[in-house]
Amino acid sequence: MFAAITFISGLLFGLGLAFSEMTNPAVVIGFLNIFGDWNPSLIIVMASAIAVGMLGYAIKNKKVKPWIAKEWQVPSLKHIDAKLLIGSSLFGIGWGLSGYCPGPGLTALVNNPSEGMYFIAALVIGSGIHFIQMRVTQK
Incomplete structure (x- = not known):
């Protein structure tokens, strides 16, 4: 279900x-x-x-x-901190420059593959950097 x-x-x-x-x-x-x-x-x-x-x-x-x-x-966090401000600013800048955010950006692989490949590659690399950074700070 x-x-x-x-x-x-x-x-x-x-x-x-x-x-x-x-x-x-x-x-x-x-x-x-x-x-x-x-x-x-x-x-x-x-x-x-x-x-x-x-x-x-x-x-x-x-x-x-x-x-x-x-x-x-x-969400359990209720405070505004530097990570939230920096992350949302980067998201907004990327969205404004490309016109894509992650959900609709996936459709670019079908609608506009030449742009979509670059967007998804950048999305994966950015997510990977975040994952590595989170692993490093948890240790």
């Missing part, structure tokens, strides 16, 4: 990304270009994501346990 719901959720998420054109870097860059030829259409996507997140937290606050899992898995 968990695998089926996970698959359906991922499929629904992917269809939402495609339908909203979050997989099109030109649309994303147009949204982020607030001082140029701004395309505000992704505000609807953002508002929808916030609404779904708020609904999820409302459900979590009313139910003791989730439907298909043993426990709720929500």
